[in-house]
Amino acid sequence: MIFNTPIFFWFFCIFILFYGFAFLKQTPRLYLILISSLVFYGAWNYAFIPLLVGSGIADYYIAQAIDKSQSRQSKKRWLILSLVINLGILATFKYADFAIESVAQLLAVLGYQASFTTLSWVLPVGISFYTFQSLSYTIDVYRGDMKPRKGLLEFVAALSFFPQLVAGPILRAKHILPQMHAIALPKWNAVKHGFLLITVGLIKKTGADLLAIPVQAAFEAKEALSTLEMWTGVIAFAGQIYGDFSGYTDMAIGLALLLGFKIPLNFRVPYFALSPVDFWRRWHISLSSWLKDYLYISLGGNRNNHRTRNVFLTMLLGGLWHGAAWTFVAWGAFHGSIITATHYLANLKIFSRFNANNSFITKFVKWAITFYLILLGWVFFRATDINSAISIIGNLHAIGTSSVLGLHAWTIFIMTSVWVLLMHVMDYYVIKSADKLEGKTWLFWFLIILGQAICLFIGEPSNEFIYFQF
């Protein structure tokens, strides 16, 4: 089920009728959340419900076992079991074919013609999100950061909580489980904020679908395009993926607010970042903080002069998390490289004055360089293969090519750029206005309804959210 579809609207209305009016006690509400979440997930494919529930049950009991274990050794063994289960599921469904194909390609390069059969299994929706979420629980218990929770129902309901199930944000157990333990009535002000987020998310998603048109034109062009058109395509993709993903999480956070749950922000105006490190503090925050806390720090973090290696490895695996393809590995490696380069340059004396300078011009230069690098990164992310990505990056820097569309090419470029900027302005406004909705006039809420109407009028609901595939 996708949020911006009629079936989800009816599903949610029915859910709210029960949630708000029928089951007022804690336990029935938990059952309602769990069953509804499984219906929500099952609408895509019922066959994968056991996988979702099974991995949750396994981690719930593994966390109990970790807590009860007396020795460090024993705790470690239970944690390894959790890692094997979660990463095993991920590896089997998401990476097995990629590994098989890569081995076959490698052997072919070495001159051996081997025939392998790929699994060609369907990738369960949201698998990367819920396995990471579940895994964070056992790791937290292992590290002693939290005590295991009593209540399997709460745990599985939290893991499968439908607003965030299929595309995040990746919730931490310590954040969601206490809320699930004592479900609170939503406050009207939070509900209003929820409605605002849902509308903004819907607008961003609709805008992202519109941007898919120039993106497709640029990345799947059958004829040579001008430099301007290629830049338009790349900026449009930056807007598309941002609008699509942050739009989805806005809706997820908004829906959760309607139910009385608070989910942390997943994006903070990321294209306003002033450095690659800053970008990752603003983009898909729940994933980047997960990778930092559970991977980067586990690798040793900044200690032992291994920061470069650890950053690079973290980003490489972060890239691979997004998809089983070399383009995603390249994207991760690219970000690993630019973060490492940023760290290196920050330590150089000649840049110390530049880094310390907070003037508008310095900030603009920092922003421009960062945005340029992020755009180059998106080329790897979107291109069908590495060769195409390199070719597109070459085209982006080809000088003197003119568009047959003439002035219209500039119009499209400006419209695309303005829309990407507008999405950020909306984001900024929503973050700022979270607790200032009390005194908003009827005109404000009319504009919200108008925004919804525009999204209903246009938009391509048949386009799935890009991040579903991860």
Place this chain on the structure above:
Amino acid sequence: MSSSTSNFNENKEQVMPDKYVFHKMMLAIVLGMIAAIGLVRVILDLNDANKQGIMGRVAEAQAALPRIIEEPNDLVMFYGSSMTGAGFSPRKFDRDLKAMGKNITSFNFGFGGLNPYFQDLLSRRIAEQFENKDRRLKLALIEFNPFQTTTTRWNRAKFTLDSFITMLASDEELWQITKQDLTRGIRLFNIKYLRNDISAEMVTSFYGREIFPPQRSRAFKDDEQTIADRQTYGKELNELFEKEYPDYEGEDWSYAWQGAGTIPEERSAHTLAVFDKYYAATQTDAQMKNDRLSRIRSADIEELHFEPLLVESFIGIVKNFQRFSDQVEVIMLPKNTRYIHYTPAAKIRLAQTIKQIEEATGIKIKDHQEIEEINPDMFRDTTHLSRYRGDIAYTDFLLKEYTQSLN
């Protein structure tokens, strides 16, 4: 009940839970959606975005079916794409047959923008109406158009898919879809009953194409004079048409009741002379080459990678017509051999597809693609026959072919 556990504001003051929060929420959802959907309907209506506005001639033809069924003469229907629309003249067909003593009323059901999937749905509606009135066609001519049946064509029509389904399918068919796929079914009913048959994709695609022009189809250019002539004569022809047919808009079904255009005998010598000039400025090599490129991009016209679903749909069309027709013929219309050349692989694929259709329907497809009665100068572009030249010549050919069977 534990629901009051978190009812503290940021200053740690206890806040009474809002007992009516869900009432307010539901009210907001209901009122918000009514307002939003109401606004959508208003915008759609203001833009004439409805079945009549989008489907145009298809909707008119459907509406005219009761009148067609009541016709006293034997009926002939030519069913197909815009190539049929441009290539068959019912008025000439009937007039010439009458001169031979045969009372036949024929209809041109050639519609642009409908691929075989949509044509299949429409043919079911036609069959239902004929069967309900126990009426039969004397002869059904069905166009098999190879490039309408390609995967490229199918992919490019996807934005219209849901809208066209809701416009052409019955509620029973929508229920069948709902039983197989609840998400899709609810979406289709939503489009049909809440969105005036217009899906969001349809609107997006329309505006999207306006904002982001798709591919360049103007790789070849004519000289300025030719372009100017084209515009001048085109405009003059429109004015002449309105002058010679003042009551044209008054017909229930445009294209003067039977579908497809007028015949040369009805037009003045001056108009026919303007037509000659217009075609001289239109059928230029640059125009044709551009059109060929556009057909390659939009329909895979030279490679012909067939879409299995569309081939199955085409078989469905033939079977639907077999239900209420004495004779069904499947025809491939003439193609512009100067500009359209199938690759060797395309020829093999086409032969396989023809074989599949013939085996499924039991009807031998008549291949009129390269008949000698039609030459490349009789096309207004790379696929459509031109008015007063191509359509007349091809209608003559059909008369020669089928007069015998219309006894």
